[in-house]
Amino acid sequence: MEEKHVDPDRERFARFKDLPRDHRIHMLNLVRLKETATYDDGMMVTGREAYSAYSRESAPIFQRLGGRIVWSGSFELMLIGPESERWDLCFIAEYPDAEAFITMIRDPEYQKAVRHRQAAVLTSRLIRMKPGEAGHGFG
DSSP, X not given: OOOOOOSOOHXXXXXXXXSXXXXXXXXXXXXXXXXXXXXXXXXXXXXXXXXXXXXXXXXXXXHHTTOEEEEEEOOOOOSSSOTTOXXXXXXXXXXXXXXXXXXXXXXXXXXXXXXXXXXXXXXXXXXXXXXXXOXXXXX
8 A cells, every 4th residue: 555645744844944944935736635535523525625625725824925826737647657646636836935834834724724635635745846947958
């Protein structure tokens, strides 16, 4: 059975906080949803419906802190990488700096909204990136 990745562990979050906070960051999000969300209270909705609730409830906090989605796309095929990996949601969220991301996840309203993400997500990847210059060649 494949390992599930839903929330960062303390060690990785500490490493995230140790990185420079003085520049824009991009967060590459790759998300695979559960067929049926799993809530502690037994609420029954699809994973997509639960993730939509997370998006709806967290968006005002994300936007207030200067966040925006700079790219989103639909997964079609894993050309290089494990064929078993497929993603229901693929997007890049931009934050003015790492402090904005940290502030967001510590926000009490965001912490209420994140329960929907936790109920919806089967596994995910969240990759912090420092934006670079767009160009005409690879790398």
